Amino acid sequence: MMDNEIKQIEIKVTELFRELGFEIVFINQEKIYKYKEYYHRFSFVGSLGGFVIESAMNRDEAEKNIYEDSDIFPISDSEELLNDIETILRKYYLI
Helix, strand or coil: CCHHHHHHHHHHHHHHHHHCCCEEEEECCEEEEEECCEEEEEEEECCCCEEEEEEECCHHHHHCCCCEEEEEEECCCHHHHHHHHHHHHHHHHCC
């Protein structure tokens, strides 16, 4: 996957997080998605060949970089990927 494709997916996912009501905050100079008291990081992991959403239970954990892997999204086609991410966010993160 090319860097440009990864960047385009990241832009679309940021839009999706916003549409679903997540607030974008920056912690340790990194874009983090906040919903209620939870903090989520979305990033590409080359060794996994996909994207991962990691979660911290509160700001203190996020500041200390204590995230747990929550969901891994292998890259197949970007529209399917976005649909999968939206489904998971609605089902498990919007609590």
